Amino acid sequence: MPEFILRAYIGGIGVALIAGLLGSFVVWRRMAYFSEALAHSTLLGVPLGLWLGLNLNLSALLVCLLLAVLVILIERERGRIPLDTIFGLVAHGTLAIGLLVLSFMEGVRADLMHYLFGDILAVSMSDLAFVFVGGVCLTAALWRMWRPLLLITVDEELARVEGVAVERHRWAFMLMIALVIAVGMKIVGALLMTALLIVPAAAARHIAATPERMAALAALIGCVSVVGGISGSMWWDTPSGPSIVAVALGAFLLVWLSNRLRSTRRARGGTFALRRQA
Amino acid sequence: MIERRLLVNVDQVVTTIESRRVLDGVSMRVYAGEIVALIGPNGAGKTTLLRAVLGLQSFEAGSIGLARGLRIGYVPQRFTIDPSLPMTTRRFLMLTPNAKASRMDDAVSAVGATQLLDRPLQRLSGGETQRILFARALMRDTELLVLDEPAQGVDQQGQLELHELLAETRDRTGCGVLMVSHDLHLLMPFADYVVCLNGHVCCAGTPREVEAHHGYQSLFMPQIGTIHTPAAAPSEIAVDA
Structure with a gap:
């Protein structure tokens, strides 16, 4: 196997693992739009990075973190505009401006697709290092914060009364999302990064009875999607992001459908039993 | 006095x-x-x-x-959790800081909710949810x-039981x-x-x-x-x- 393919697999699996864990929280806390807004904003990081001569991962992370802080601050002061509108505003505003700025940059123009949809062929050793460091930091942070974060997710006021530092954990979690998006952007692309967060988690919801199992299953489904997607992407020469997301969507439909069938069968069995009794 | x-x-x-x-x-x-x-x-x-x-x-x-x-134990008026969060009663109780399984069993049997442990939290009735929140407060040595x-x-009947449980808890734990x-x-x-x-x-x-x-x-x-x-x-x- 050529080395660049190995790099793609390793990087993709790394992103999928951490995206599964964090993505479950994104689903539980209904923050899909928030992560969408941040993911789209990474496109602004590309011209910024090129302009400042920074590493593109780093500049994407920078913009992501900056926007996360901005969105949290807006969220507090929102007044009359509903939250999902604000997220939409940020998501599409940054996407539009990012695309505009990119269109002015001659050299980048051709690579636009790669930023939007991911580019596995371009996963470098420094990208891998970025995924690795980011992944380790995120896993460690999540490990430490798991219980309080879960309690906040269950009920914020109950958590507050029980002495959990709610504000601090909320901030930390939003910054963690920013980090995972910046890490995954190179592989899945800015447009589809949110899908890697929420689709495996949504699939796992049908087959998990506890939050821990759902997070673990989401990570697993994410890995399967990444491996399947990257393989398909190389076989048919398709962009990696859409391929990965398509496999994840397939996994979701499969789980959902089998779950549906099982529950209707159970329901039918129930009526039979009733009739026999009568 | x-x-x-x-x-x-x-x-x-x-x-x-x-x-x-x-x-x-x-x-x-x-x-x-x-x-x-x-x-x-x-x-x-x-x-x-x-x-x-x-x-x-x-x-x-x-x-x-x-x-x-x-240490405050809070039983809110309404308590609903997002349907997307899979959470059994047992797991929820074990989310309590420094939770121990033995203490959970004691607390749950004190409120008469042992049969609820493996049910998803979302499927509990209002009264059942209250008992579980109560059990949670008991687990934490609530003052x-x-x-x-x-x-x-x-x-x-449930109201009467709840008040009796309250009085009993007060008598036992002060x-x-x-x-x-x-x-x-x-x-x-x-x-x-x-x-x-x-x-x-x-x-x-x-x-x-x-x-x-x-x-x-x-x-x-x-x-x-x-x-x-x-x-x-x-x-x-x-x-x-």
């Missing part, structure tokens, strides 16, 4: 929510081993006062002092139990209890102290004292006079109308 430990000291608290003065110079205290109930008509500020004590509601004037390191209308959505209620008659045998609230403290004392007080009567008597509920069968309408 032995000096009881002061758990909560509310002093002249004033709160305005959306330019309406909800609490206007309210003072009250809760001691360890004491069941204190807040009653009053809708919009009287009962829940607001409770939330202020819990640190969930800010206030403009006055002060609220809590005993140092006070102050705070309950917001624990009798709501529970049938008469914790203080602060609760919002809507029915003075239901509280009669259980509460040590009742605060009748209507923006300000109308009157306060033992349930019997409050019942006889003209402040309470002027708030509730018009309704009670027309409906006239006997003490054994209290009606919600009597207070909430």
